[in-house]
Amino acid sequence: MKKNKQKINSISATTLYREDDLLKLSVGEFTRLGTCISFVDGIPVEILGGIPGEIVEVKIIKVFPEKIVSVVNNVLKESKYRILSPCLKFLECTGCQFQHIDYSYQLVVKRQFIVDELSKYSSLNKTFIDETFPSPKKFSYRNHSRFTVRSKNSPGEVGYINSFNRKFIKIEECILMTNKINVILEEIQNRMKNCSQVSIRSSEKTDSFLVQPNLFDKDFSFESGQKYYYEEVIDRKYRVASPSFFQVNILQLENIINFSREILQFDGKGTLVDAYSGVGMFASQFSKDVKKVISIEESASAVLDATVSSSDLQNIEYVQKKTEIALLEIKEVVDYLILDPPRIGCQIDVLESVIRIRPKKILMISCDPESMMRDLDFLVSKGEFNIQSIIPFDMFPQTRHIESVALIHLND
Numbered sequence: 001m002k003k004n005k006q007k008i009n010s011i012s013a014t015t016l017y018r019e020d021d022l023l024k025l026s027v028g029e030f031t032r033l034g035t036c037i038s039f040v041d042g043i044p045v046e047i048l049g050g051i052p053g054e055i056v057e058v059k060i061i062k063v064f065p066e067k068i069v070s071v072v073n074n075v076l077k078e079s080k081y082r083i084l085s086p087c088l089k090f091l092e093c094t095g096c097q098f099q100h101i102d103y104s105y106q107l108v109v110k111r112q113f114i115v116d117e118l119s120k121y122s123s124l125n126k127t128f129i130d131e132t133f134p135s136p137k138k139f140s141y142r143n144h145s146r147f148t149v150r151s152k153n154s155p156g157e158v159g160y161i162n163s164f165n166r167k168f169i170k171i172e173e174c175i176l177m178t179n180k181i182n183v184i185l186e187e188i189q190n191r192m193k194n195c196s197q198v199s200i201r202s203s204e205k206t207d208s209f210l211v212q213p214n215l216f217d218k219d220f221s222f223e224s225g226q227k228y229y230y231e232e233v234i235d236r237k238y239r240v241a242s243p244s245f246f247q248v249n250i251l252q253l254e255n256i257i258n259f260s261r262e263i264l265q266f267d268g269k270g271t272l273v274d275a276y277s278g279v280g281m282f283a284s285q286f287s288k289d290v291k292k293v294i295s296i297e298e299s300a301s302a303v304l305d306a307t308v309s310s311s312d313l314q315n316i317e318y319v320q321k322k323t324e325i326a327l328l329e330i331k332e333v334v335d336y337l338i339l340d341p342p343r344i345g346c347q348i349d350v351l352e353s354v355i356r357i358r359p360k361k362i363l364m365i366s367c368d369p370e371s372m373m374r375d376l377d378f379l380v381s382k383g384e385f386n387i388q389s390i391i392p393f394d395m396f397p398q399t400r401h402i403e404s405v406a407l408i409h410l411n412d
Contacts, residue, residue, distance in 0.1 A: 034097025034400030280306030345371025
């Protein structure tokens with residue numbers, strides 16, 4: 001994506017514009033927030049709901065001293081990629097950024113996010129990024145949502161918070177969620193008491209679900225306060241406790257697992273280290289492909305989930321420690337390493353340990369292109385490793401987020 005070059009006005013935007021003001025703008029390139037960028041009087045304007053090349057009328061929803069945030073109010077010149085959003089709360093709740101964009105073009109935009117980050121590093125300039133692997137489901141794919149409850153001056157309304165102006169948006173249905181989540185949402189709407197948030201998880205494969213916190217209301221038709229629920233991935237069941245992380249798009253997760261197994265080319269031997277292992281999903285899925293698995297996870301609840309879910313597997317060793325500490329203690333030869341860190345990426349201590357243990361193959365998985373390219377640059381710049389491929393997987397349709405899988409080999 002081309003950079004937008006404009007002379008920035010030193011005058012505070014708050015002195016010139018107010019919320020609800022209307023502006024006519026040409027839509028510039030996408031930002032990593034899923035908005036598009038434009039300028040008025042030299043002031044940057046973020047546009048939610050635009051597509052580059054369009055001419056739109058926008059309504060200002062928030063004015064900061066250094067920028068303006070707006071939402072499309074009327075499209076005057078339409079992009080060929082524009083479609084009608086199926087959600088009535090799109091542009092209000094801000095959980096989705098791309099519902100107005102044809103899905104095939106969403107995939108192009110998300111790949112470009114990765115290309116843009118990669119281009120910042122000369123060490124990565126020869127790396128090819130594959131086309132984005134589409135999600136099997138475009139809607140109704142999410143198995144988890146955390147809703148906000150507004151009980152002050154209201155009958156316990158449930159919804160989301162607009163990420164730009166922080167206003168509460170009541171939600172009757174979220175079309176990204178599984179049907180069970182929406183059924184529960186409908187029942188609790190306008191009936192929530194004594195809590196500020198409610199988390200709902202639901203598996204379409206197992207029919208198991210979890211509602212937290214305990215609602216202590218016998219009038220509801222469902223149980224709440226469960227400590228965990230069960231999810232199924234490629235014929236294996238996983239216990240997932242309320243505080244434990246688990247991917248939200250199961251069908252796409254299965255695609256990532258199958259693809260990863262294919263490109264890692266296991267030989268049934270060797271040792272696999274699964275760092276940031278969570279509930280041990282990769283560890284258990286690949287246990288049959290190697291001789292030994294070392295699963296590293298800091299969260300006590302996740303490690304407990306993992307041990308319960310893999311009780312039938314004898315070649316997995318669970319290490320409940322921070323990854324940066326556990327990797328320092330590894331003495332044996334590591335043939336395969338999986339790095340699936342949180343959004344912030346790997347700590348420098350982790351990357352230095354990776355260089356020390358010199359695994360033959362590394363699979364890095366990330367939901368943040370910025371932190372991923374930073375970490376890849378560190379590994380490649382040291383001269384020990386080379387990147388074989390980077391493949392984007394659309395784990396989060398209708399949103400700006402993108403998952404990426406990188407295969408890294410140890411240099412001969």
